[in-house]
Amino acid sequence: MFVQTEITPNPNSLKFLPGKKVSNSGPYEITKKDDIQNELVRNILSINGVEGVFLGTDFISVNKKDLIKWDEIKHIVISLINDFYSEGKEFVIDKNLDEQNSNLNEIEQKIVKILDQKIRPAVAKDGGDIKFKEFKDGIVKVQLQGSCSGCPSSTMTLKQGVQNLLCHYLPEVKEVVAI
The missing domain is CATH 3.30.1370.70 (Scaffold protein Nfu/NifU, N-terminal domain)
Incomplete structure (x- = not known):
């Protein structure tokens, strides 16, 4: 291999x-x-x-x-x-060990859909991920993982990419911050 x-x-x-x-x-x-x-x-x-x-x-x-x-x-x-x-193993992880987004309101569901369809694939190409955590008072809180965590360019990606995209599709969104 x-x-x-x-x-x-x-x-x-x-x-x-x-x-x-x-x-x-x-x-x-x-x-x-x-x-x-x-x-x-x-x-x-x-x-x-x-x-x-x-x-x-x-x-x-x-x-x-x-x-x-x-x-x-x-x-x-x-x-x-x-x-x-x-040793013949087919994969590293077979079951979802992470928390699921449940009980989301309509705007939160739209945020997650945009993150999943438009942002996560691009972030995955760089070896990372972005997870929705919270939406409150116009502010979307996300968690950056993998290569994105601690990346020098993640702030620019977050503001110029993620924030601009979410604000474009959802006028309720005013800002995106990483936690």
Whole structure:
């Protein structure tokens, strides 16, 4: 198996493409190894300098501390991914472990639909995700995950991309902020 890597706009995040299914249930972010029992994710989070793992449909984004160089850990991550899939495993996560947006009002449902259809696919290409958290008094609160978390360009993306798009489609939206 050949695991490819892609750089992301975040210099402290790298996207690993195993050429196989990663998540069968949508995006999922893990920052503490005690929060998950998955062997691969726990092993990656055990690498010195790794701060988080984000699982997409067909990729794994790994976030590292600024002081650690990719040359020091990239080969370890690739080796762990290879070992995991060589054991015959078909995917990393099979069930949705994250919370669902339930009991949303009409405007919140529209916000989530726009995020899902127009923004999340573009953010996923960069190894990240955006999740709706709250809408109150014209302000949409979102959570940036994966490569987007801590990315130097995420503020510009949030304001010029996400905010402009939501304000265009939904006049009720005045501002978008990351939490």
